Amino acid sequence: MARTTAYVCSSCGTDSAKWHGRCPGCGEWNTLVEERIAPVQAGPRGGGAGAGAAGGSRRAAALKPVRLADVEAPAVKRLVTGIGELDRVLGGGIVPGSLVLIGGAPGIGKSTITGGALGNLAAAGRDVLYVSGEESAAQVKLRAQRLGPDALRAPIVAETDLDAVIATLEAERPDVCVVDSVQTLYASGLTGASGSVGQVREVAGRLMRVAKERDVAILLVGHVTKDGALAGPRVLEHLVDCVLQFEGERERTYRTLRALKNRFGSTNEVGVFEMREEGLVEVADASRRFVDEATRAPGSVVLCAMEGSRPLLVEVQALVAPSGLEQPRRVANGVDRNRLALVLAVLSRHARLQLGSADVFVSVAGGVRVEEPGADLAIALAVASASRGVPLGHGERPLAAFGEIGLTGELRYVAHPERRVAEAGKFGLSPVMSPSDSVRTIKAALQRALAGGRSESAAAAAA
Ligand SMILES: Nc1ncnc2c1ncn2[C@@H]1O[C@H](COP(=O)(O)OP(=O)(O)OP(=O)(O)O)[C@@H](O)[C@H]1O
Numbered sequence: 001m002a003r004t005t006a007y008v009c010s011s012c013g014t015d016s017a018k019w020h021g022r023c024p025g026c027g028e029w030n031t032l033v034e035e036r037i038a039p040v041q042a043g044p045r046g047g048g049a050g051a052g053a054a055g056g057s058r059r060a061a062a063l064k065p066v067r068l069a070d071v072e073a074p075a076v077k078r079l080v081t082g083i084g085e086l087d088r089v090l091g092g093g094i095v096p097g098s099l100v101l102i103g104g105a106p107g108i109g110k111s112t113i114t115g116g117a118l119g120n121l122a123a124a125g126r127d128v129l130y131v132s133g134e135e136s137a138a139q140v141k142l143r144a145q146r147l148g149p150d151a152l153r154a155p156i157v158a159e160t161d162l163d164a165v166i167a168t169l170e171a172e173r174p175d176v177c178v179v180d181s182v183q184t185l186y187a188s189g190l191t192g193a194s195g196s197v198g199q200v201r202e203v204a205g206r207l208m209r210v211a212k213e214r215d216v217a218i219l220l221v222g223h224v225t226k227d228g229a230l231a232g233p234r235v236l237e238h239l240v241d242c243v244l245q246f247e248g249e250r251e252r253t254y255r256t257l258r259a260l261k262n263r264f265g266s267t268n269e270v271g272v273f274e275m276r277e278e279g280l281v282e283v284a285d286a287s288r289r290f291v292d293e294a295t296r297a298p299g300s301v302v303l304c305a306m307e308g309s310r311p312l313l314v315e316v317q318a319l320v321a322p323s324g325l326e327q328p329r330r331v332a333n334g335v336d337r338n339r340l341a342l343v344l345a346v347l348s349r350h351a352r353l354q355l356g357s358a359d360v361f362v363s364v365a366g367g368v369r370v371e372e373p374g375a376d377l378a379i380a381l382a383v384a385s386a387s388r389g390v391p392l393g394h395g396e397r398p399l400a401a402f403g404e405i406g407l408t409g410e411l412r413y414v415a416h417p418e419r420r421v422a423e424a425g426k427f428g429l430s431p432v433m434s435p436s437d438s439v440r441t442i443k444a445a446l447q448r449a450l451a452g453g454r455s456e457s458a459a460a461a462a463a
């Protein structure tokens with residue numbers, strides 16, 4: 001019997017009749033993935049495309065190129081989910097017929113946000129469908145009851161068989177469909193367990209075909225692996241139009257949603273949500289929350305970050321404590337570990353702040369993650385303030401700062417300084433410490449910040 005599936009290396013493309021732990025082609029471990037073989041079409045070979053019209057290759061009619069200006073493109077009307085922060089991250093709503101992947105750790109709120117969005121779309125008169133492979137219809141109903149009456153409007157099928165799901169999509173042709181989750185659907189042609197790389201790829205590929213042919217926008221919910229990558233292959237990210245990542249810690253209430261890839265919008269946008277009884281609530285004035293919660297204790301600095309096109313103020317906290325360990329701890333929450341290591345090295349080399357025998361903890365309050373290099377200066381100031389035990393700031397207000405730190409101890413400019421300063425000004429946080437003509441090095445920044453902090457604490461002690 002002819003083979004219908006093959007094991008293909010996802011790294012080098014070698015195909016093999018049976019599974020190997022190690023690819024016989026490139027020697028990589030664990031890269032062989034079961035794939036369906038497309039039936040070979042009879043007829044002349046269409047191989048060697050490209051390199052000249054070699055004799056024997058198939059003849060095809062020449063195509064007539066069209067100037068881009070003359071291409072007909074109807075204006076797409078986006079489907080607005082009614083969840084402002086989600087729409088913003090998507091670039092203004094869901095594009096009809098697009099495939100969106102929403103990834104996030106277990107329990108972060110993927111089903112909650114997609115359920116809420118579907119409910120809003122249904123209330124706005126759109127045809128929607130919720131495909132649940134993970135929970136029974138009754139379980140989904142329980143969540144929808146919490147979210148409110150609109151969420152109960154969305155029709156649901158609880159199914160894991162891909163063929164049944166596709167048949168339903170063909171019959172119902174909804175405007176928007178949520179598939180929760182892509183890892184639970186099962187394509188019967190492949191033997192791999194659902195959630196395996198081959199299965200996920202097949203499921204996503206076939207759903208994409210339906211999305212494009214029938215103009216059904218599909219939101220795929222995906223799990224992330226332990227190391228934070230979207231589970232399943234990276235090919236899934238290539239396949240879909242938009243990849244959204246839900247981040248945050250389950251124990252904390254704040255969650256952020258960011259676009260890692262977006263064919264129809266910027267990937268700079270970030271939405272901030274709060275998990276409440278009635279579901280995920282958008283936090284439109286996130287800066288105010290974080291500034292109000294900021295302490296003026298030693299080790300606290302407000303970072304003027306840019307989350308996409310939007311300035312966001314977050315509190316960076318540091319704790320420096322004597323360590324009993326041979327290798328002192330370096331713990332980073334919400335900032336990159338390597339970035340913290342770099343900042344500590346620059347502090348020790350260029351600002352004479354020796355932390356070799358101290359544990360250093362740095363955390364962004366509220367469970368927010370900041371990825372931009374503009375966070376360096378705030379991290380450095382928070383660590384220095386914690387290490388010296390001197391609070392930084394002006395009067396009742398904490399110090400606000402932003403700027404990148406270079407390896408030679410210099411401060412580097414970052415994008416949108418005026419918008420960051422303006423956002424800080426809104427909350428009375430001025431002046432802002434940032435790279436400027438008078439503050440060009442980390443040493444100068446520290447001297448200025450610590451001198452300001454110390455003179456104030458001395459004045460307070462004298463009073
Ligand atoms: N009554 C409630 N009040 C407040 N928050 C709740 C309540 N019930 C559930 N939650 C929150 O909702 C979260 C679960 O949300 P949801 O089911 O949308 O997550 P998920 O990302 O779909 O998870 P999974 O990966 O398991 O499918 C819980 O972790 C909890 O924080």
Ligand SMILES: [Mg+2]
Binds near residue numbers: 110134
């Ligand atoms: Mg879920």
